[in-house]
Amino acid sequence: MKVILVTGSEGFVGSHLVKILRELSYEIVPTCYPPLRPKTGKHVPLDLLNSDATKDVLKAHEPDIVFHLAAISSVAKSFRDPPRTYSTNVLGTANLVTAVKNLKKKVHFIFISTCEVYGGGDQISETADIVLKNPYAVSKYAAEMVCQHHFVDELECTILRPFTHTGPGQSQDFVLPTIAAQIAEIEKNKRPPLLELGNIDVKREFMNIRDICEAYALSIENCTPGDIYNISSNTGYTIRQALDIFAKRSKVAFEVKTDPSKFRKVDIPVLIGDGRKFAGLTGWKPTMTFEKTIESLLYYWRAKT
Ligand code: A2R
Numbered sequence: 332m333k334v335i336l337v338t339g340s341e342g343f344v345g346s347h348l349v350k351i352l353r354e355l356s357y358e359i360v361p362t363c364y365p366p367l368r369p370k371t372g373k374h375v376p377l378d379l380l381n382s383d384a385t386k387d388v389l390k391a392h393e394p395d396i397v398f399h400l401a402a403i404s405s406v407a408k409s410f411r412d413p414p415r416t417y418s419t420n421v422l423g424t425a426n427l428v429t430a431v432k433n434l435k436k437k438v439h440f441i442f443i444s445t446c447e448v449y450g451g452g453d454q455i456s457e458t459a460d461i462v463l464k465n466p467y468a469v470s471k472y473a474a475e476m477v478c479q480h481h482f483v484d485e486l487e488c489t490i491l492r493p494f495t496h497t498g499p500g501q502s503q504d505f506v507l508p509t510i511a512a513q514i515a516e517i518e519k520n521k522r523p524p525l526l527e528l529g530n531i532d533v534k535r536e537f538m539n540i541r542d543i544c545e546a547y548a549l550s551i552e553n554c555t556p557g558d559i560y561n562i563s564s565n566t567g568y569t570i571r572q573a574l575d576i577f578a579k580r581s582k583v584a585f586e587v588k589t590d591p592s593k594f595r596k597v598d599i600p601v602l603i604g605d606g607r608k609f610a611g612l613t614g615w616k617p618t619m620t621f622e623k624t625i626e627s628l629l630y631y632w633r634a635k636t
Contacts (some may be wrong), residue, residue, distance in 0.1 A: 335551075336360040336394035338427065339401030340374060343501045344443070348398065348544045355548060360392045364401065377401075379423030382430070389430040396439045396551055399427055402471075405504040406447065409467035410595075420470035425477050432486060439487050440478070441550055446494040446561065448472045451599040453567075457492070457559050457608060464597045475559075487556035491547065494563045494604045497624060498540030499631035506570055507537060511628035514581050515636040524585040529593035531570040534601045538564050539619035539627075549613040563604025564617045576625045 335352055339345040340361030349361050362377035377388050379401055389397075402420050403409055409416040424442070431438050448471060449455045450462025463469045478488045503509045506528070516522040546562045554560055574587060610616055 332356065332358045333395040334358045334360060334392060335396040335398060336362060336389070336392055337398045337400060338362050338377065338379065339364070339399075339404075342400060342404065343498075344496075344540065344543065345398075345400045346500060347498070347540045348400070348547055351541075351544045351548055357396075360394060362388060362401075379426050380418060382426040385426045386430040386433055389427075389434055393434060393436065394438060396441065397427070397431060398441050398443070398547065399424065400443050402443075403467070405502070406465045406467045406595075407504045409465055409470065413466040416466045416470045417473070420467075421473045421477065424474040428477060428481050428486060428488075432481065432484070437487060439489065439551065439556060441489045441491065441547070441554075442474065442478045443547070444475050444490050444492045444559075445471045446492050446563070446602055446604055447599075448475070448492065449602070451602050453601050453603045454565065454605045455561070455563075455603065456605040457561055464599060465595075482557050489550055489554040489556050490559040491550060491554075491609075492559065492561050492604075493543055493546075494538065494561065494606075495535040495602065496538040496540055496543040497628065499627055501540070507573060507625070507628055508632070510570075510574065510577055511625070511632040512636065514577060514583075514585065514629065515632035517585055518582045518633065519636055521636065524583060526574075526585055526587045527590050527593070528570070528587060529590065529595070530598055531574065531587065531589055532600070533598065534567040534569045534603065536564050536567050536603060537573065537621060537624060538562075538617055539624045542615075542617040542619055546609065546613070546615050549615050550609075553613045554609075560609040560612075561604045561606050562609055563606030565604065565606055567601065567603040568621055573621075573625060576622055577629070580626060580629055
């Protein structure tokens with residue numbers, strides 16, 4: 332049975348991915364950041380900024396595949412703390428890559444990058460220009476460079492660039508969870524019926540986490556190490572469109588106030604990919620509708636509020 336080590340397994344994506352990979356009968360080594368108290372099952376503590384500990388964990392488990400998800404994962408957080416974003420995302424990746432190479436065995440290293448490296452646009456393919464508009468994008472592109480440097484050194488690394496995705500468990504640093512959480516509070520009379528948001532005309536893909544994790548699982552056997560793949564549904568929605576769907580499913584009416592002070596200094600109006608390369612290779616296509624994704628967010632936040 333192949334062994335897969337997952338970094339960031341306690342995070343939003345990691346916790347969903349581990350479940351899907353287990354269903355596929357892989358043996359999973361879920362690692363998590365030590366300050367986080369594991370909520371589920373058995374996790375191996377791993378701080379990627381500790382290079383010796385990273386080497387020790389890799390040596391102890393000798394994985395065949397590594398999914399590298401651990402990161403400072405949001406643009407909002409990266410603006411709040413650029414140095415921590417750079418150290419975790421770049422140095423953390425360098426430590427992990429070094430530990431993988433130290434194993435001296437063939438390991439498929441799958442690095443989860445981001446569509447943010449494109450800086451915006453519609454139908455963006457893998458050959459589009461790189462335009463770095465926030466510390467998160469800078470850190471992820473620098474981490475890609477670390478991986479690519481080691482391609483020449485025979486690291487079997489696949490780089491995935493997922494477009495925006497969401498679902499239960501994602502933090503309120505992301506827009507749709509913020510909206511769902513606020514509606515859940517309004518429904519329970521814990522806040523006035525007013526949502527304060529930034530720019531609601533930005534357009535993103537908002538794919539469902541389950542579809543994303545299924546794409547990641549398919550990448551194991553189908554992607555060619557050394558190559559880069561968008562994970563994209565080719566379809567986008569504005570936050571305004573999301574708000575209409577939320578309003579139809581909310582138990583109470585609410586108003587929306589846009590606050591220009593919440594707008595980003597460098598906003599990205601549209602960020603929609605061209606996912607044909609990955610879809611053509613694997614047959615993957617998203618199955619969850621935008622409406623279902625929004626409903627799942629509401630269920631999650633109602634239960635939590
Ligand atoms: O920052 P925390 O305390 O939430 O912990 C995060 C963890 N992490 C680390 N793990 C090991 N060593 C570190 N030095 C370190 N610093 C942070 O990585 C968190 O538990 C996990 C990332 O999970 P989320 O923030 O929930 O990200 P998400 O949405 O699951 O994204 C997964 C990947 C990331 O590479 C994104 O950049 C990409 O998908 O889109």
